[in-house]
Amino acid sequence: MREAAETHLRALAGEAARLREDQWRAIHALVAERRRALVVQRTGWGKSAVYFVATALRRAEGAGPTVIISPLLALMRNQIAAAERAGIRARTINSANIDAWEQTYADIAAGEVDVLLVSPERLNNPDFRDRVLPELAAGAGLVVIDEAHCVSDWGHDFRPDYRRIRTLLGELPAGIPVLATTATANERVTRDVAEQLETGDGAATLVLRGGLDRESLHLAVVNLPDSTARLSWLAQNLGEFEGSGIIYTLTVAAATETAEFLAARGYDVRSYSGQTDIEDRRRAEDDLLANRTKALVATSALGMGFDKPDLGFVVHLGAPQSPISYYQQVGRAGRGVHRAEVVLLPGREDREIWAYFASMAFPPEPTVRRTLDALGAAEGPTSLPRLEAQVDLGRSRLEQMLKVLDVDGAVRRVRGGWTATGQPWSYDAQRYAAVTAAREAEQRAMLDYIDAPGCRMEFLRRQLDDPDARSCGRCDNCTGRRWAADVDAHQREAAAEHLNRPGVAVQPRKQWPTGMTALGVTASGAIAASRRAEEGRSLARLTDIGWGTALRRLLAEDGPDAPVSEEVFHGVVRVLAAWGWEHRPVGVVAMPSLRRPTMVTDLARRLCEVGRLAPVGLIGYARPTGTGPRRHNSAQRLASLWDAFTLDDELRAGLAGLEGPVLLVDDYTDTGWTLTVAASLLREAGAPGVLPLTLASRA
Structure with missing residues (x-):
């Protein structure tokens, strides 16, 4: 069996490939003993080789196809390509290839599929769960759970869909082996996953853990004073990194903003997030794999399973909230090269973003x-x-x-x-409180990593309970060699200009939420065009790395109610100057604010003066609970606002006879329903148009 396994490995990984002892132990346990095994090994160790070789051996015995539960489309595409190189016929079922499902089912029935990759979300799709999954599970030759730390709510990337796997394991026929793999599980997560693997089987899970050092990675931290310095440092140093790589950001807005700036500075980079179109994501991945682009500026959406052996660097613009998550992301680099640079550029706003998550x-x-x-x-x-x-x-x-x-x-x-x-x-x-406490401990550990005086790789390995953790001799702390924190004045000026560009579109709501009659609100279907706001503007998103930093402080819960600074006001004026509206506003209406009445009314007054606009008035409260406690979804938020506002006679008179739209000024928009309800009232009272304008937006 080992000779056959070695032959399959060479077909998969090349003539020089040889099985590691723990790879063979896992393969033997799966194929000869039909056991359940958990393999916790570093990125690049060869976990996928275990299940592809085991698949080939099981299929040679006449067993059914291997079912791999895999979390990301990028991972699926890479694994299908790897399997096909070894002569293993692979298919996938996911949300991006619905049209191919029926043919895939037919190919499985005909015995023409060796490996089926399934996203965890499919496990709880009613049709798939009830019609397809039982038959697949009953006929499977092997079940694989990739990125198995997602099964555990103690894990850094717990996903509820993965919990469905426990039900699947309990319903598997006897004798079907199960393999779970991950590179990022500490002892607590390892125990939890191993116990879950025993569901429906009872036998102890074979756990194979190895050392987690990555000899090619050179870790470093560069502390810089602000977002402008970090962005300009990146533009200044990106060309010094060998090959192509990944620049991670904490938010979608930061990924977009950073990619735009680096592209403007002459770098071939792309942004990549969960909001990127599927086809655009595929092209971006392909371009990075082929070294046609210098870097992808990505959120964690580009994480688990992205396999590029020659990835030369990983830079983080902002710290993830877990050292374990950080270890996983930097593990994308250096699998097939002698040296890969890993640099963390922490930001003061990181903790605010962690708090939101x-x-x-x-x-x-x-x-x-x-x-x-x-x-x-x-x-x-x-x-x-x-x-x-x-x-x-x-x-x-x-x-x-x-x-x-x-x-x-x-x-x-x-x-x-x-x-x-x-x-x-x-x-x-x-348990929920304990999980929350564990998350908070991870955040403290991430801050400790940033300030760590000792070896950085040893620190990360100890967070993963690696018993072999020791100094790497390669990181900035071990060698004393550090990246310079100096920033070229021209680069800094360009970064400041980019980050200080004001203006984010605020899209109007066009549809009332479903089921509002249950909350006593007589609104349904499309919002009539005659009652709708036009596209608005915010100075910036709260998650932006430029204006967002200042606005988070300005609009903090304990922030003072005072007129905005001249810098912020001039930013708002620049938004107005760049706004390509169809009809110029002729007046200004201020939203009521229980928390910041001085800020909002003063901002409206100053805009009237600088723009020579008519001060039309202030919307009033019909009841004191107008804003009330924060509501988290559209239906609840709309219900809390539906009859909360009123227009007095003075305001109605000011609207009469206007020959253009009004600016509707507020401090902040989140769900957009406050602006929607207010715009509806103003349009009903005769406003020709309503252009919302806020300091900040959540979108």
């Missing part, structure tokens, strides 16, 4: 109970939009919670939405 934790028990009650009282399946009208959670967080409840057996996803099962369910407050 932390707000997406599992909701408190009353919110969960309201969800279960709403589903239990419904006569049939309830869609997410209709459930939003009854539960105050944003769409993505609501869906994530439902996925967890689904695995816990409390709810079930069916055609048309979600239903309650009626099964008893308990809120594990102690």
Whole structure:
């Protein structure tokens, strides 16, 4: 068997390839013993070789195809290409190739598929889960769970869809081996995943852990005073990095902004995020793989599984909130080259961004109970939009919670939405609090990494509980060789000019949320054009790395209610000057603000003066709870605002006879419903048009 395994490995990885001992131990356990195994090994060690070789051996025995649960389309494409080089016929089922599903099912039935790659989201698709998955599981020769740390809510990248795997494992017929692989699991996550692998089997999971050093990586941290310095440092030094690489940012806005600046400085770079079109993402990946581009400026959407052996560098513009996540991302570099540069450029705003991500934790028990009650009282399946009208959670967080409840057996996803099962369910407050505490500890550890006086690779390996962790002798702290923090004045001037460009489009709402009648709101369907706002502007997004930093401080919860600075005001004036509106505004209306009345009304007054616009008036509150507590989704937010505002006689008189639109001035827009409701009132009262203008936006 080992001789056959070595032959398959050479077909996969070249004539010089030889099995590592732990690779052989895993393959033998899967093929000869039909066991369940967890392999925790560094990136580039050859985990995929284990399941491709095991697949070839199992198929030679007449076993069914291998089912690989894999988290990212990029990973799937790379794995399919690797499998085909070894003569292994691979297919994938994911949201990007729906048209090919039926042919794939037919090929599987005909025995023409050796490997089927499935995204974890497919496991909870009602059609796939009920019609396809049972047959696949029953006939599988091997089941593989890639990036298995996602199974554990202790892991740095827990994904609720992965929890469905436990149900799959419990339903597998006896004798089907299971392999789980990851490069980023500490002892706690390893124990958790190993225990979950025993579901439905009972036998102890074989755990194979290895050292996590990456001999090609040269880690460094460069502390710079502000966003302008970091961006200009990047433009100044990007050409010094060998080959092509990845520049990671914490937000989509930062990825877009950084890519635009570097492109303007003459670099061939592309932005890459979860919001990038699928085909554009594919082209960007292909260009990076072929070294046709210097770098992708990416969020964590370009992470697990992206396989480019000669990736020469990874730079982080902002620190991830976990050293384990950081280790995983820098592990993209240096797999097939002697030296790869890894540089972290931390920012003062990193912790603010971490705090936002932390707000997406599992909701408190009353919110969960309201969800279960709403589903239990419904006569049939309830869609997410209709459930939003009854539960105050944003769409993505609501869906994530439902996925967890689904695995816990409390709810079930069916055609048309979600239903309650009626099964008893308990809120594990102690576990949720412990997970939150673990996340906070990871954030503190990331700050410790930035300031660490000792070896950086040793620090990361200890975070992953690597028993062999020791000084690498390569990082900036070990060698004393550091990247210069000096920034060329011309580069800094260019970066400052780029970051200080004001103006972000604010798209108008065009559709009322679903199910508003349940909240006493008589609004449904499309918003009539005659009641709708036009496209607006914000000075910047709160997540921007330029103006965003100043605006986060200006609009902080404990920030003073005072007129904006001359710098911010001139930024707003520049937004107006660059605004390509169809009809110039002739007046200004200010939104009411309980938190910042001085700031908003003074901003409106100054805009009237500088723009020679008529001060039309201030929208009033019809009831004191107009803004109330923060609402997290569109339905709840709209319900809280629907009858909250009023237009007094003076304002109505000011609107009469206007021959152009009005600026609607506010400090901040998040969901956009405040501006939508106010614009509807103003249009109904005779405003020819409404152009929203805010200091900041969340989008």
